[in-house]
Amino acid sequence: MPTANQSKQIESALVVDDSAPQRQHTVRLLQELGVEVIYEAGNGNEALELLALLKLPPGLAVIDLEMPGMDGIELIQQLQQKGVEMPLIVASSREASLLQSVETMIQALGMNVLGALQKPLSSEKLMSALHAFKPGGNVSQKRADPGPAICEDDLALAIAERQIVPFYQPKVDVQTGILKGVEALARWIHPERGVIPPDHFIPLAEACGLIHDLTIAMMDQAMQQAAVWHSRGLPIKVAVNLSPLSLEQPDFMQRILDLLGRHSLAADRLVLEITEGSVVANKGNSLGMLARLRLKGFGLSIDDYGTGFSSMQQLARIPFTELKIDRSFVHGAHRRKNLRVILQSALDMAQRLELVTVAEGIETIEDWRLLQSSGCNIGQGYLIAKPMPANELPIWLKGHHRRLPELRVEGDDGIARPE
Numbered sequence: 001m002p003t004a005n006q007s008k009q010i011e012s013a014l015v016v017d018d019s020a021p022q023r024q025h026t027v028r029l030l031q032e033l034g035v036e037v038i039y040e041a042g043n044g045n046e047a048l049e050l051l052a053l054l055k056l057p058p059g060l061a062v063i064d065l066e067m068p069g070m071d072g073i074e075l076i077q078q079l080q081q082k083g084v085e086m087p088l089i090v091a092s093s094r095e096a097s098l099l100q101s102v103e104t105m106i107q108a109l110g111m112n113v114l115g116a117l118q119k120p121l122s123s124e125k126l127m128s129a130l131h132a133f134k135p136g137g138n139v140s141q142k143r144a145d146p147g148p149a150i151c152e153d154d155l156a157l158a159i160a161e162r163q164i165v166p167f168y169q170p171k172v173d174v175q176t177g178i179l180k181g182v183e184a185l186a187r188w189i190h191p192e193r194g195v196i197p198p199d200h201f202i203p204l205a206e207a208c209g210l211i212h213d214l215t216i217a218m219m220d221q222a223m224q225q226a227a228v229w230h231s232r233g234l235p236i237k238v239a240v241n242l243s244p245l246s247l248e249q250p251d252f253m254q255r256i257l258d259l260l261g262r263h264s265l266a267a268d269r270l271v272l273e274i275t276e277g278s279v280v281a282n283k284g285n286s287l288g289m290l291a292r293l294r295l296k297g298f299g300l301s302i303d304d305y306g307t308g309f310s311s312m313q314q315l316a317r318i319p320f321t322e323l324k325i326d327r328s329f330v331h332g333a334h335r336r337k338n339l340r341v342i343l344q345s346a347l348d349m350a351q352r353l354e355l356v357t358v359a360e361g362i363e364t365i366e367d368w369r370l371l372q373s374s375g376c377n378i379g380q381g382y383l384i385a386k387p388m389p390a391n392e393l394p395i396w397l398k399g400h401h402r403r404l405p406e407l408r409v410e411g412d413d414g415i416a417r418p419e
């Protein structure tokens with residue numbers, strides 16, 4: 001018999017299921033595992049109403065997938081949109097492959113999913129899912145502890161004083177391993193706290209209106225660096241991440257055109273990465289801004305593709321040049337058929353739309369080989385390199401050249417021969 005030990009950190013839970021007997025069965029199992037307070041809801045709407053009444057969300061939610069009205073997936077999307085953070089378990093009597101896809105989707109939403117379990121539920125199944133539970137942990141909190149809260153004034157000062165700098169992560173050709181570009185990722189080099197990752201200050205910058213200055217500061221530094229690399233015979237493209245809010249800023253385009261002029265760069269040397277979700281929303285005519293940027297020659301990349309539920313029609317009307325497949329569909333794709341299917345269909349779609357395809361989050365040689373055989377163009381991930389300060393790139397590049405034979409398509413020695 002499982003013991004209650006592993007679940008003793010979970011004090012309260014919410015069970016959402018339209019079938020009363022199944023709901024009560026789950027409640028009984030949770031009680032056996034020592035969960036003290038258990039809320040019940042018969043459908044998605046009831047669950048949302050209940051959560052709105054609670055000060056803190058419960059420590060766990062067990063959600064049935066198929067329910068009349070709002071189904072489990074829609075409920076989870078709503079929870080994500082409302083910023084409700086709690087560990088989730090989904091339960092369904094449907095086939096394991098469907099459950100696995102749902103689990104992947106929830107992970108891609110950035111939600112903390114402990115498991116997708118096949119009904120009938122048992123203590124053993126719940127226990128094994130609860131093994132993934134870490135008190136206070138969720139996906140967005142897995143990074144280093146941010147330390148004391150960051151305040152707006154500190155952030156404004158940090159932007160003005162150029163404490164926020166780009167680290168650069170290489171983007172390489174998947175067939176040959178050759179460096180094609182880099183992505184600039186913001187890092188706050190804090191005088192006391194060391195390197196602070198972007199997740200800890202970008203949301204604040206967006207909330208308090210500092211994001212425009214931050215984006216311009218990142219662009220300025222990235223362009224300056226690109227000009228240096230180009231002058232040293234390294235004509236790589238530099239990608240910069242844009243907040244959806246930048247696209248709503250009327251003077252945004254003029255500001256980056258001014259910067260281009262100042263650094264004597266052509267617009268096609270830059271790639272602007274925008275997340276899939278933010279362009280489909282088209283707030284404040286962001287589509288119009290994207291079209292104007294494209295007309296000026298900037299490369300436009302759809303970032304985190306696969307997490308935003310956009311359709312091919314929606315994407316086809318936006319003048320993108322690149323599709324970046326989210327790492328939740330890349331990492332582990334060589335051993336998970338569901339991920340492979342999503343990955344391949346994204347690659348096929350991008351090819352039909354004549355977009356450059358980029359896979360992010362490549363960590364293993366097995367996933368790298370899979371991408372080679374799937375026809376992906378560009379790869380990025382810890383297997384190749386982590387983001388690094390600009391001055392480390394030449395050293396990395398030397399070591400990387402020695403690795404090229406290993407990264408090249410197997411059987412290709414890299415020597416061009418006549419047909």
Ligand code: C2E
Pocket residue numbers: 169184185186197198199202215218241242243273303304327360361362363380381382383387
């Ligand atoms: P993103 O644009 O999706 O960037 C990719 C993130 O994945 C980066 O995290 C990168 O370090 C990480 N990564 C790269 N390869 C791997 C891998 O193989 N495995 C794993 N597990 N992770 C990998 P980072 O640098 O912490 O950035 C997080 C997010 O912050 C970015 O996600 C982007 O959305 C945002 N961000 C970063 N810099 C800026 C910026 O200047 N402006 C704006 N608006 N957002 C930024």
Ligand code: CA
Pocket residue numbers: 183241273303
């Ligand atoms: Ca990006």
Ligand code: CA
Pocket residue numbers: 303304324326327360
């Ligand atoms: Ca991404």
